Amino acid sequence: QGPVCTNLGLKPGQRLTVKGKIAPNAKSFVMNLGKDASNIGLHFNPRFDAHGDVNTIVCNSKKAEEWGTEQRETVFPFQRGGTAEITISVSPNDVLIHLPDHQFKFPNRLDLSVYDYFDTQGDFTLQSLSWE
DSSP: OOOEEOOOOBOTTOEEEEEEEEOTTOOBEEEEEEEETTEEEEEEEEEEEETTEEEEEEEEEEETTEEOOOEEEOOOOOOTTSEEEEEEEEOSSEEEEEETTEEEEEEOTTOOSOBOEEEEEESEEEEEEEEO
């Protein structure tokens, strides 16, 4: 697991930009954004080859340790050994995930008004985290 941020204070109208390096032999990596480790509003999981998925982004939410329904994106702009820049914009109803040449929305299933928690896991090295 990479760094864990708490008391992030990310509110609707703000954006979080994550930059990092993907391992050369990456299978998958994860970014979690939410209230705390048990209540994740956005579980963002690009899978190169993991859990039966190949080159697929799987998103989900977790409320009180219970996972929701997975949402899959087939656009996959990530390369093993490359760098990644992901920007997440927060609004009251959903989060907008900006990737190179692609963006998609994921619903705010937990009705979070502030996102305080962020972590990264898996085959990804966080290089910078910024919000505005």
